[in-house]
Amino acid sequence: MQQAHDGLFIDGKWSPAAAGEWIDVVDPASEQVIGRVPAGDGRDVDAAVRAARAALPGWAATAPAERAAVLAAARDLMAERKEEIAATVTAELGSPLRFSAAVHAALPITVMGTYADLAAEFAFEERIGNSRVFQEPVGVVGAITPWNYPLHQIVAKVAPALAAGCTVVLKPAEDTPLVAQLFAEVLEAAGVPAGVFNLVTGLGPVAGQALAEHPDVDMVSFTGSTAVGRRIGAAAGGAVKRVALELGGKSANVILPGADLARAVNVGVANVFANSGQTCSAWTRMLVDAARYEEAVELAVAAAAKYVPGERLGPVVNAKQRERVRGYIRKGVAEGARLATGGPEAPEGLTTGYYVRPTVFADVEPGMVIAQEEIFGPVIVLIRYEDEEDALRIANGTVYGLAGAVWGADEEQAVAFARRMDTGQVDINGGRFNARAPFGGYKQSGVGRELGAHGLAEYLQTKSLQL
Secondary structure (H helix, E strand, C coil), rough: CCCCCCCECCCCCCEEECCCEEEEEEECCCEEEEEEEEEECHHHHHHHHHHHHHHHHHHHHCHHHHHHHHHHHHHHHHHHHHHHHHEEEECHHHHCCCHHHHHHHHHHHHHHHHHHHHHHHHCEEEEEEEEEEEEECCCCEECCCCCCCCCCCCCCHHHHHHHHHEEEEEEECCCCHHHHHHHHHHHHHHHHCCEEEEEEECCCHHHHHHHHHHHCCCCEEEEEHHHHHHHHHHHHHHHHHHHEECCCCCCCECCCCCCCCCHHHHHHHHHHHHHHHHHCCCCEEEEEHHHHHHHHHHHHHHCCCCEEEEEECCCCCCCHHHHHHHHHHHHHHCCCCCCCCCCCCCCCCCCCCCCCCCCCCCCCCCCHHHCCCCCCEEEEEEEEECHHHHHHHHHHCCCCCCCEEEEECCCHHHHHHHHCCCCCEEEECCEEEECCCCCCCCHECCCCCCCHHHHCCCCCEEEEEEE
């Protein structure tokens, strides 16, 4: 079994959960229990919130340079434990170890570093005429994070909250709680004072709901499904508290005429199949002009063949998610889409593990379920368009607007198209990820932004003094 704490991290101590109940942690590749964590409930959440409230005045009054030093220490400790982080995520999420090291471990270290820098350089005070304007912490933050990028999503919320001077209660996903415990160890070792960061493991409908609805939580930051995000938003609205929501996506990968088709298709397939398709910002709809459509299908099938389940392609997180993804594949076939490769059957030779065949659908109509709903598995759909206006209509034709990509013969052509897309982040001709650029969605993909200065601003409120 993986090493795990038998308590919740509240007010600087590992303490037993009130109910004395447990959650098993299962390795998606072996289907074996590898650990267990306490199942916290409303009583534990209340204790954690009270600890965070008590610690708030002291942490908020700490100089930004001191907060920056603590975050820098946390970054360095995470870097020292990078291999352990990668192994932990592989064990509880099923991600191939190479991907866990390159993304699940490396990315949060980078993000923690950006907030160590921002805490030191951000202008928390400015003069506007005869006014002094201060940026102050919003207060106690309830952070509820998902399983698909377990440590990255934790750091993307906790690091800016701590940089802003907020205190935090974290409720991580029940499928991937072990890396959250490791993170608590890191923060304690980095010198985060007792009560400033608290960890309550537990089920979403129990601990998560209690945290979102707690009257002494000033802000809720949630990443997960749009359905749960609506409920959290409604509860937060009733209490008039700050909310940040990073929700679902059905992002378009638009390949314009004249673009490098082979590169666009190969990068697009890699984007979707990374993390077994469990990425909210994945470009799951590939839009190709009619003249080159069949060539794109052939390229996509060839690219998908490189993602061998059990090797380059890991399992999805649990049995329920596997059946959900397979159900969407069956739905696509029933809707009349052409199954170019893959399918709902178990991959050959894999009788254990929550694996799904890498699947490519062609001849997909924009209104089909598989072109409208988030599948969250290794499934990509190819949609034919007639001209750029048709492509734009299709790209903007879902309730989501989280991310996307545009490929053009030149950068200006692609940028002009991307400016018309109803989405929060667009990669142009394979542009590299930027950990300081704002990440977040339009429409039902969420409210607010994460990463960089825009992410820090979510955890601040403004006060002006007229002199």
